[in-house]
Amino acid sequence: MRQMSLIEGAAPNSSAQPLAARMRPRDLSEFVGQDHLVGEGKLLRQMIENDRIPSMILWGPPGVGKTTLANVIANATKAEFVNFSAVTSGIREIKEIMAAAEERRRMGGRTVLFIDEIHRFNKAQQDAFLPYVEQGSIILIGATTENPSFEVNSALLSRSKVFVLKALGEADLVKLMRRALTEERGFGRLGVDASDAALSKIAVFSNGDARNALGTLETAVANAEFVNSRPTITDKVLEEVVSRKALLYDKTGEEHYNIISALHKSMRNSDPDAAVYWLARMLEGGEDPLYIARRCIRFASEDVGLADPNALLLAVACWDACHNLGVPECNVHLTEIVVYLSLAPKSNAMEQAYNRAVRDAQQMMSEPVPLQIRNAPTRLMRELDYGRGYTYAHDTEEKIARMSCLPDSLAGRRYYEPSGLGAEAKMKARLQAVRDWREGRTETPPFSTAAFAGRPKS
Numbered sequence: 001m002r003q004m005s006l007i008e009g010a011a012p013n014s015s016a017q018p019l020a021a022r023m024r025p026r027d028l029s030e031f032v033g034q035d036h037l038v039g040e041g042k043l044l045r046q047m048i049e050n051d052r053i054p055s056m057i058l059w060g061p062p063g064v065g066k067t068t069l070a071n072v073i074a075n076a077t078k079a080e081f082v083n084f085s086a087v088t089s090g091i092r093e094i095k096e097i098m099a100a101a102e103e104r105r106r107m108g109g110r111t112v113l114f115i116d117e118i119h120r121f122n123k124a125q126q127d128a129f130l131p132y133v134e135q136g137s138i139i140l141i142g143a144t145t146e147n148p149s150f151e152v153n154s155a156l157l158s159r160s161k162v163f164v165l166k167a168l169g170e171a172d173l174v175k176l177m178r179r180a181l182t183e184e185r186g187f188g189r190l191g192v193d194a195s196d197a198a199l200s201k202i203a204v205f206s207n208g209d210a211r212n213a214l215g216t217l218e219t220a221v222a223n224a225e226f227v228n229s230r231p232t233i234t235d236k237v238l239e240e241v242v243s244r245k246a247l248l249y250d251k252t253g254e255e256h257y258n259i260i261s262a263l264h265k266s267m268r269n270s271d272p273d274a275a276v277y278w279l280a281r282m283l284e285g286g287e288d289p290l291y292i293a294r295r296c297i298r299f300a301s302e303d304v305g306l307a308d309p310n311a312l313l314l315a316v317a318c319w320d321a322c323h324n325l326g327v328p329e330c331n332v333h334l335t336e337i338v339v340y341l342s343l344a345p346k347s348n349a350m351e352q353a354y355n356r357a358v359r360d361a362q363q364m365m366s367e368p369v370p371l372q373i374r375n376a377p378t379r380l381m382r383e384l385d386y387g388r389g390y391t392y393a394h395d396t397e398e399k400i401a402r403m404s405c406l407p408d409s410l411a412g413r414r415y416y417e418p419s420g421l422g423a424e425a426k427m428k429a430r431l432q433a434v435r436d437w438r439e440g441r442t443e444t445p446p447f448s449t450a451a452f453a454g455r456p457k458s
Contacts, residue, residue, distance in 0.1 A: 060165030167208025
């Protein structure tokens with residue numbers, strides 16, 4: 001009963017609202033963070049203070065102040081402010097609000113329409129706002145956690161200013177929590193004792209999310225121990241409240257692509273420590289291990305290739321292990337392949353070879369297959385010279401012919417250029433020997449011992 005009465009006595013009507021709602025800033029003077037946007041002299045601050053805001057998209061992770069900033073604008077503007085949810089509203093509600101906004105415009109008034117989670121509207125629903133934004137019936141403020149480049153209608157996006165909000169820093173979150181502990185609308189009446197170190201731990205736990213930080217603080221206060229008759233957030237309380245690190249990871253959102261990119265680039269840069277960290281972030285965030293294994297299979301050919309032919313075999317074996325075992329057993333197998341790929345010699349020659357060939361294939365789709373390498377199963381085809389001049393490589397002493405296999409217009413074109421690293425050094429030497437013999441620069445058969453004398457060994 002003591003814990004319940006502690007919270008209930010914190011502030012008027014506190015039982016009706018969570019701490020984060022009670023502590024929501026009412027104006028810019030109470031707003032914490034986003035100094036790059038609302039610091040003194042910054043563009044967005046000037047727009048709000050002068051009540052000259054344009055249509056805008058507020059983009060940032062959860063709990064960084066998107067909705068709060070919209071509320072600050074609502075309190076500052078002389079326009080009619082309409083709060084609209086993409087989760088609970090549809091086309092009918094949009095039309096009703098737009099009609100009222102248009103009527104208000106005709107009477108000389110303005111309407112600011114705030115749409116939380118605008119990315120939840122499909123493109124057709126977003127289209128409904130476009131004519132009203134264009135003719136000035138509404139000033140649109142959209143808030144989203146998703147990249148607006150992908151989630152917001154391009155026409156709507158082009159008519160809006162995008163403001164990127166950043167995750168709050170540790171100092172910002174500590175400042176918010178300290179205010180919540182001292183102000184009357186928070187826990188000011190309770191005299192809660194919380195050290196800066198304790199608040200810093202909550203801040204780190206919260207991943208830059210103010211709502212998360214204040215929610216965690218509220219739980220900590222509810223479970224506070226009494227030391228010298230004063231509610232205190234002790235280390236024991238923190239251990240109970242901050243029992244598991246909340247990972248910032250969205251399996252379907254932008255962070256998913258950011259972290260798989262980080263994993264790829266860490267392996268490509270031969271940094272196994274960073275690669276294992278990003279792997280852990282994905283797995284602990286609930287990522288499907290088979291997705292990671294598939295990306296490793298792609299990496300094995302795209303970034304390692306023939307510099308280490310075993311990389312592909314091991315990556316496929318890792319996929320099999322993940323498929324058969326699942327998590328958490330397969331975590332160590334993914335760690336093994338991530339470390340192996342990080343330390344393997346690198347070559348992107350496979351991808352480069354294909355990309356070069358694609359450019360020619362797309363531009364010269366109708367190039368005929370040379371007659372000498374066409375099959376000739378019928379007499380008519382033989383009469384048309386199909387297969388004429390073909391040399392069966394196995395019938396030659398060198399096991400290779402000087403016959404060209406590319407269309408005449410692409411004769412001499414080179415697509416595969418081995419890096420010379422790892423096992424690809426042998427491939428490079430062999431390819432050079434083939435090209436030297438085929439182009440008449442040497443009479444030494446390319447697969448003879450003499451052809452490789454002095455060349456790098458695998």
